[in-house]
Amino acid sequence: MESVYARIEQEVAARADRLWDVSLALHHAPETAYEEHRASALLAGELEREGFRVERGVAGLPTAFTARTGSTARTGNGAGPDEVPGVALLLEYDALPQLGHACGHNLIAAAGLGAALAARAALGEVAGTLLAVGTPAEESGGGKVAEVAAGLFDGVDAALMFHPGVHDWAWAPLTASAQVRVGFHGRAAHPTGNPTEGIDALGALIQLFNTLGVLDRRLPTGSHIQGIVTEGGRATNIVPAYAEGLFGLRGGTTSALVELVDGLRSCAQGVALATGTQVDVTDVGGRYEHFRANDVLSGLFARHLRAAGITLAEPEPGIYLGSSDIGNVSTRLPAIHPFLAIMDPDGSDHTPEFARATAGPRGRQVMLAAARALACTAADVLLRPDVPARAWAAFREKAAAGL
Ligand SMILES: [Zn+2]
Numbered sequence: 016m017e018s019v020y021a022r023i024e025q026e027v028a029a030r031a032d033r034l035w036d037v038s039l040a041l042h043h044a045p046e047t048a049y050e051e052h053r054a055s056a057l058l059a060g061e062l063e064r065e066g067f068r069v070e071r072g073v074a075g076l077p078t079a080f081t082a083r084t085g086s087t088a089r090t091g092n093g094a095g096p097d098e099v100p101g102v103a104l105l106l107e108y109d110a111l112p113q114l115g116h117a118c119g120h121n122l123i124a125a126a127g128l129g130a131a132l133a134a135r136a137a138l139g140e141v142a143g144t145l146l147a148v149g150t151p152a153e154e155s156g157g158g159k160v161a162e163v164a165a166g167l168f169d170g171v172d173a174a175l176m177f178h179p180g181v182h183d184w185a186w187a188p189l190t191a192s193a194q195v196r197v198g199f200h201g202r203a204a205h206p207t208g209n210p211t212e213g214i215d216a217l218g219a220l221i222q223l224f225n226t227l228g229v230l231d232r233r234l235p236t237g238s239h240i241q242g243i244v245t246e247g248g249r250a251t252n253i254v255p256a257y258a259e260g261l262f263g264l265r266g267g268t269t270s271a272l273v274e275l276v277d278g279l280r281s282c283a284q285g286v287a288l289a290t291g292t293q294v295d296v297t298d299v300g301g302r303y304e305h306f307r308a309n310d311v312l313s314g315l316f317a318r319h320l321r322a323a324g325i326t327l328a329e330p331e332p333g334i335y336l337g338s339s340d341i342g343n344v345s346t347r348l349p350a351i352h353p354f355l356a357i358m359d360p361d362g363s364d365h366t367p368e369f370a371r372a373t374a375g376p377r378g379r380q381v382m383l384a385a386a387r388a389l390a391c392t393a394a395d396v397l398l399r400p401d402v403p404a405r406a407w408a409a410f411r412e413k414a415a416a417g418l
């Protein structure tokens with residue numbers, strides 16, 4: 016394998032300036048979720064130019080794409096004797112409103128592109144599928160949720176990406192998350208003229224907030240609820256007939272999130288019973304699942320990255336870095352989502368400083384190191400039959416433990 020890794024390094028180096036130009040092009044013209052028309056066209060075009068078969072607008076998303084090379088014959092997951100391996104490199108490219116590329120998805124896209132081009136050039140035709148997947152709308156909406164549902168990852172043994180950050184971490188501590196709308200229906204009345212006729216829907220919503228405060232105290236690490244009032248009545252001389260809150264819920268695991276949503280529903284129903292109101296509890300948008308780390312693939316990626324002088328550590332226990340649609344990929348197939356620092360740990364993503372760092376020299380260096388390590392990991396999956404087998408075994412072990 017050493018000669019393959021060396022060839023990959025050469026192929027990345029040969030494209031270094033072009034990859035950086037692509038990253039800067041995205042950075043200079045940021046596009047937000049589902050609007051990434053120029054970014055997806057640029058990336059798909061680069062892949063097509065080097066021989067990938069591109070399909071645009073996949074999974075019903077105009078700015079999503081797949082770029083494929085290699086053989087496609089595949090019956091199922093698990094790398095049995097008759098099956099060929101499959102690997103997917105994930106390219107994110109959406110930016111944040113106002114802040115531009117303050118999450119560094121321009122670097123994710125360039126590294127994924129570089130890895131896909133270098134792996135294809137180094138490996139040539141192998142018995143396996145090499146896929147680059149354009150995954151729009153990570154920041155809002157979750158393009159990968161739709162892509163998983165559309166079966167884009169069927170027959171794939173490994174989904175590979177990196178994310179720039181302020182830590183060098185082997186995997187991503189990402190919670191499961193959901194948003195739930197709770198609407199209480201009461202009865203309007205004049206608060207002085209007709210006080211006994213009114214049923215105060217806002218009073219019920221306030222009771223729900225109080226009840227959730229009690230629930231919150233016994234939640235496990237990684238779980239929490241944050242609520243806001245989105246409708247609370249219109250005038251002080253009318254008892255509110257309708258009140259509505261929006262709640263963001265997070266769980267350390269997907270099953271913890273399911274329990275938390277059930278807990279919220281029970282609280283809302285209890286409050287409705289106590290206050291004589293009616294209540295609706297509805298999901299808003301799709302749910303993000305927690306990130307299931309794959310130690311086999313993470314270990315390989317970390318080993319390849321050490322060649323660039325970057326050592327990955329385990330995330331600090333108890334720290335979570337939000338939620339992402341990579342969660343929904345990672346609970347379907349072996350996946351990696353390491354964080355590589357482009358700033359010191361006192362910085363933060365989603366800030367103007369981070370946006371600047373994604374166009375700076377450390378950003379370039381990290382992107383190229385990630386491209387090489389991602390391509391080498393992809394080569395491991397495609398050329399070493401033990402790798403997909405071990406990755407799936409590790410995946411199944413965690414799934415069985417609910418992790
Ligand atoms: Zn972000």
Ligand SMILES: [Zn+2]
Nearest residue numbers: 118120153178
């Ligand atoms: Zn991000």
